[in-house]
Amino acid sequence: MLCLGVESTAHTFGCSIVDSKGKVLSDERDVYKAPEGSGIHPREASRHHMEVSSDVLKQSLASAGVSIKDIDIAGYSAGPGLGPCLRVGAVVARTVAGFYKKPLVPVNHALGHVELGAMLTGASDPLVLLVSGGHTMMLAFSHGRWRVFGETLDITVGQLLDQFGRSLGFASPCGGRIEQLASLSQGQYLQLPYIIKGNDVSFSGLLTAAVRLASEQSHADVCYSLQETAFAMLAEAVERALSFTSKKEMMIVGGVAANKRLVQMLEAACDRQSAKLFACPIRFAGDNGAQIAWTALQEYVATKKRVGIKESFVHQSWRLDTVDVSWRP
Amino acid sequence: MQLAKRGAEADIYIGEWAGEKAISKVRSPKPYRHEALDATIRKHRTIHEASFMSAAKAAGVMSPFVHFVDPVRAEIIMEFVEGENVRDAITPDLCHEMGRYAAMLHASNIIHGDLTTSNFIASKKLVLLDFGLSYYSERLEDMATDIRLIKEVFTSAHIAVKKAFPRFMEGYASVAGEKKAGRILENVKEIEQRGRYARVT
Numbered sequence: 001m002l003c004l005g006v007e008s009t010a011h012t013f014g015c016s017i018v019d020s021k022g023k024v025l026s027d028e029r030d031v032y033k034a035p036e037g038s039g040i041h042p043r044e045a046s047r048h049h050m051e052v053s054s055d056v057l058k059q060s061l062a063s064a065g066v067s068i069k070d071i072d073i074a075g076y077s078a079g080p081g082l083g084p085c086l087r088v089g090a091v092v093a094r095t096v097a098g099f100y101k102k103p104l105v106p107v108n109h110a111l112g113h114v115e116l117g118a119m120l121t122g123a124s125d126p127l128v129l130l131v132s133g134g135h136t137m138m139l140a141f142s143h144g145r146w147r148v149f150g151e152t153l154d155i156t157v158g159q160l161l162d163q164f165g166r167s168l169g170f171a172s173p174c175g176g177r178i179e180q181l182a183s184l185s186q187g188q189y190l191q192l193p194y195i196i197k198g199n200d201v202s203f204s205g206l207l208t209a210a211v212r213l214a215s216e217q218s219h220a221d222v223c224y225s226l227q228e229t230a231f232a233m234l235a236e237a238v239e240r241a242l243s244f245t246s247k248k249e250m251m252i253v254g255g256v257a258a259n260k261r262l263v264q265m266l267e268a269a270c271d272r273q274s275a276k277l278f279a280c281p282i283r284f285a286g287d288n289g290a291q292i293a294w295t296a297l298q299e300y301v302a303t304k305k306r307v308g309i310k311e312s313f314v315h316q317s318w319r320l321d322t323v324d325v326s327w328r329p
Numbered sequence: 330m331q332l333a334k335r336g337a338e339a340d341i342y343i344g345e346w347a348g349e350k351a352i353s354k355v356r357s358p359k360p361y362r363h364e365a366l367d368a369t370i371r372k373h374r375t376i377h378e379a380s381f382m383s384a385a386k387a388a389g390v391m392s393p394f395v396h397f398v399d400p401v402r403a404e405i406i407m408e409f410v411e412g413e414n415v416r417d418a419i420t421p422d423l424c425h426e427m428g429r430y431a432a433m434l435h436a437s438n439i440i441h442g443d444l445t446t447s448n449f450i451a452s453k454k455l456v457l458l459d460f461g462l463s464y465y466s467e468r469l470e471d472m473a474t475d476i477r478l479i480k481e482v483f484t485s486a487h488i489a490v491k492k493a494f495p496r497f498m499e500g501y502a503s504v505a506g507e508k509k510a511g512r513i514l515e516n517v518k519e520i521e522q523r524g525r526y527a528r529v530t
C-alpha cells in the first residue's frame with residue numbers, strides 16, 4: 001500500500017510517498033525563504049507553495065518511480081499551522097483524492113512529527129520532546145492519546161530563536177545562524193532569565209531580555225548565553241518529566257532538533273535519568289511530507305477513516321492532545 | 330548515606346540525623362548547565378526550599394521538618410516521611426486534600442511553583458514536598474499557574490482517575506470559598522487559551 005503525504009503548514013511545501021512497511025520511497029520539498037530580517041509571511045509563503053506544488057508533487061512520484069494511479073491514500077497536513085499555507089496542501093490532496101478516487105486523510109502535523117520520529121528511530125514508548133517553530137511540548141502516550149506532560153506557556157523555542165535572530169537582521173529560520181554565532185563565543189555567560197514553572201517553561205521574558213542585551217553586548221556572547229539558558233530549561237524540563245514518568249526512552253523531534261548543543265544537553269540529562277536518547281535523523285526532524293504520509297497510512301489502515309472532499313478541513317489551531325491515536329498500543 | 334533516588338532536581342540520600350531516620354537532598358551540579366547559571370539556580374532553590382518548608386507549616390500545610398541547610402553544597406537535611414507517593418497512590422479523596430493544601434498555601438500568598446502529584450506523600454496526613462520553585466505572590470495569575478500545572482498533571486499522568494480535577498477544586502473551594510475558586514478557574518482558562526494552538530471558545 002502506498003500513501004502520498006502533502007505537507008504545507010509553514011515554510012515547507014513537501015510531498016512524499018511512503019509504503020506500509022514505513023519505507024520512504026520519496027521525499028521532495030521546496031522551502032519558502034523569507035527576506036533577510038523577516039519571518040514567514042503567510043501570504044507570500046502560500047504563494048510560494050502554490051507555485052511549486054505541481055513540480056514537487058511530480059518530482060515525488062518520479063523519484064519514487066510510481067505513477068499517481070499507484071497511490072492508495074492521499075494524506076494532507078490539516079493543521080496546526082498558517083491558514084493560507086495549509087489550504088494549498090489541502091487543495092493538492094483534495095485534487096488527487098477527487099480526480100483519482102483515493103481516500104482522503106487529514107493528519108495532525110504534530111502527530112506526524114512524533115509518529116515518523118518513532119518509526120525512524122525505533123523508539124517504542126518514549127517521552128517525546130517536540131521542538132520547532134510551532135511547538136515546544138513534552139509528550140508521552142497514555143490511554144489512546146499523546147498526552148502533554150509539559151509545554152511552553154507562551155512562545156516556542158523556535159519562535160524564541162527566530163524572533164531573536166530577526167532582531168539581529170537574519171531571516172527565519174534563524175537557529176542555524178545563532179548556533180554558528182554562539183560557537184564563536186569564548187564561553188562568556190551573560191545572565192538571562194531562566195523560567196521553569198513546574199513542568200512547563202516560558203520563553204517570552206527570555207526573548208525580551210536577550211534582545212535588550214544584544215544592543216550592548218557582543219552578539220556571539222548573547223547567542224551563546226541564549227542557547228545555554230533556553231536549552232538548559234528544556235533539558236531540566238525533560239529531566240523532570242523523565243523522573244516523573246519513569247520512561248526509559250526519550251525522543252527528540254522537530255526543527256530545533258537540528259541544534260547540536262541542544263542534543264548534547266539532552267544526552268547529559270538522559271544519562272542522569274538512565275534513559276536512552278533517540279534523535280530523529282536531521283533530514284526528517286524538520287517539516288516534511290513523509291511525516292504526513294506515514295501517519296495517514298497508519299491511521300487509514302487501522303481505522304479506515306477518511307473524509308469526503310466537502311467535509312475535509314484545515315485547522316490553524318489543533319492541539320495534538322485532542323487527537324485519538326487508536327492504532328498505537 | 331545511601332543514594333535512594335536520583336530525582337530530576339536533586340539526589341536523595343537516606344541516613345540518620347540525631348538518631349532519627351533522615352533525608353539528605355543534594356542539588357548536585359548538572360553537567361549540561363553552564364557553571365555560573367547552575368550555581369545560581371542550585372543555591373537559590375536550596376535557600377527557597379528550606380524557608381518555604383517552614384512558611385508552609387505556618388500556613389497549615391504539612392511539610393517535612395528541616396534539620397540543616399548548606400546553601401554552598403546545595404544540601405538540605407530533613408525529616409524522613411514514611412508513606413506512599415501520591416503519584417502512585419492517587420485517589421479522589423487525596424485530590425480533595427491536595428486542593429485544600431493548595432488553597433491554604435494561597436491564602437498565605439505562597440505559590441508552590443511545582444504543584445504535581447509526585448510532590449505529595451500520603452502519610453498519616455498528606456505531606457507536601459519540593460518547595461524549590463516557591464515564591465510569594467498576591468497575584469491571582471500566579472495562583473492560577475499552580476492550579477493549571479496540577480490540572481495538566483491530572484489530564485496527562487492520571488487521565489484514568491475520574492474526577493481528579495473537580496475533586497481537587499472542591500477541596501480548594503472548601504478552604505478558599507466558591508468565589509475565589511471560581512476566579513482562579515477563570516484565570517486558569519485564560520492561561521490555557523494563551524497556550525499553543527488552544528481553541529479559543
